[in-house]
Amino acid sequence: MVSSSTKSSPIVSSLDLGWESLIVEEFQQPLGSGEIFAEKEHTIALCLATKPHRIWQAVDDRSYVGVYTKGDISITPAELPSSYRAYGNDHYLQIRIPPQFLKQVATEAINSDPDRLELKTEFCDRNSQIEQLAMMLRAELYQGSNGVGKLYIESLANALTVNLLRDYSGTKPQVAIYKGGLSDLQLLQVTDYINDHLTQSIKLKDLAEFLGISQFHFSRLFKKSTGISPHQYVIQQRIELAKQLLKKADISIANIALECGFNSHAHLGKYFRQMTGMTPREYRQNR
Incomplete structure (x- = not known):
């Protein structure tokens, strides 16, 4: 399980729902599947597989081999060359955040210079807040047009991006408190x-x-x-x-x-x- 611009079709996608701040898709990949890619967006991938399985990942000059279990996440910054191979049946939720939206949130929510913020690559990490927000987005994804609505999605997208910046930015920005x-x-x-x-x-x-x-x-x-x-x-x-x-x-x-x-x-x-x-x-x- 890793963030990827998978060539296979997603199980479900937000692309037809008109969500503006991010793209959310769910994928299932068979044993031995692999990809080479470079996403335009910053990507979070959340493992949904009920059975632990081994993954090999490479992002830019870093690589990782290890076991992913349900709830583990990976973070891949935009535009970095990446590759991935699953040694088990992989099932994951992929959330792609456009760089422009991340910069907007950085400017508005944490009063930081967006050009100085740099997301870090992360393999097989645990983050309960990001997991919870991702699962809330997944629930709305499956509701389709009968979901709560775009106002709710935008609120989740903002909260998710603030958590991403706070926990995975090299500069460790502080969120302003009102x-x-x-x-x-x-x-x-x-x-x-x-x-x-x-x-x-x-x-x-x-x-x-x-x-x-x-x-x-x-x-x-x-x-x-x-x-x-x-x-x-x-x-x-x-x-x-x-x-x-x-x-x-x-x-x-x-x-x-x-x-x-x-x-x-x-x-x-x-x-x-x-x-x-x-x-x-x-x-x-x-x-």
Whole structure:
């Protein structure tokens, strides 16, 4: 298991989901498979194999031979010549982060000169925070268009990249800490903005830029102020809007779903049931 631009097709890929900050794909490789490559993106690979197996890896002038087990990760900086061979059935999640996005996070979240940051190659390491974030991305990958949405993905991408910079950069940058939450004015402004755009795709970038702060810090400050994350708040408000529209018998549930920013009747139903304990149809009948 190693980060690779595998020529075989992934089991599942984010390329068709419109994720902008990173690319997430899952692969299975048979015994003896190997690759020679150089990715344009910085790459994290997370071992998903249930049975330990040996891997040979080479990245630039470094090489490694050893056993990978479920949860082990490797880090490969962008553009480095790399090669890989599996001595067992390999199964891994590959996350590719464009250099431009990494530079953006470095500038906004840790106030560092992005040109001075250099990621380190890492073989067979353990990092519980990166593993957890990667598995959350994997869960969304399998949800497809019925997932929480791009706002959630952007939040995960920012958190993952901050952890990557903090733990695998040669300069060991410090993440700036902001005490407290958003000001009362900021909170009122951004929640008004959210409610005015519920029918549209709400991006973390848009919310952060609206208040003039970084995406990473916006997510943290918003949660401090409200007790929930931005994407949870957006879903909550979309469900509240759906409740109001369900009182109008002349609007179909499918149209209500679209009016509230959901992809479909089923997408609305999934989150409506989670938050209310009933389907939209049951809610309408009980009102």
